[in-house]
Amino acid sequence: MTKIAKTAATRREVPTIFKDEENKLQVTVTDDDMIKNLFGMKTRAAANGVLITGLGSLGGRGDAYYGMLTNMAIEMEPKDAVEAMLITQMTATNAALSYALQQMVDSPQLKRVEAFDRIANKLARTFTIQVEALKKYRAKAQQIVRVERVDVHEGGQAIVGDVTHQAGGGQNEK
Template sequence: MAGKPKKTATVRSDVRAFPEVVMGNDGKLKVTVASDDMIPALLGMKSQDAAKVVFCSALEALGAGVESAGGMASAMFAELEPVDAVEAMLVAQMTATHMAMTAAAGRMTHQTDVRFRESSEKAMVRLSRLFTYQMDALKKYRRKAQQVVRVERVTVNEGGQAIVGDVVKADGG
């Protein structure tokens, strides 16, 4: 496992604050927040209770990996900057999917049994495909369903009119 990045004394203004997530000596996960509204602000959510549930579910999705990756899950909310509950839930899902994919990659690398190696490879492929779908869903959601109408060619003779869009007869047909 790679070492933890070194913390520097400089603070950038474009860096979003996020809770510190560590495993305590008692074996319980500890989340340190600067203020009560830190998690809702980080997740772009209005309700403190809902934000806490989404945040905790993102951590729980990591399972046993939460000890080593809990801080990364917290930081992903800062990186992807969700602006509402839907985006926050997608970020939580994307983080869990990414962690599962990298875990499968780790298992695949160390397997000598061909069957287990192939099983891990299949899981990796499915998870990477799922991650791509999740990214596309986030992009599409952030676009707020822009509708584009492209007109290839319209010919309107003198005195005529053109209608661009769906045409529905008055009788509903």
């Protein structure tokens, strides 16, 4: 059996997050760049902001999801700030959806069931939109334009194939 060692560049670690005796949020890191590296970001301040807003979005009873928030960054490997923000938002949306579903299932009152059903449906749609936004953002460099129909009128010409333009008004090349 072969062991594959992860390099420091590809390994991401998560901070320890908990509430202290005074119910204040505490974040413990092993090095100053841990959160920045976790979220694939350039600056500590921005990365810390993403973490704090992500934790805040989980609400006062979101303790159970703290580890999920940071571990989703490892799972989804954000490459920049936009991806990091989307991933933390997706995690918070998923946590809220799970809570709404639990409330819906556990409620003996029909009005509460209906209310949490509506909330859960909205959150599920929001999550789907967030996933699509992340996919679209990650695929930004792979845009493809497909032409379905070309009409060439008398005296016109059509080029079939790749066409690029040189800078400075040069000629087209195939």
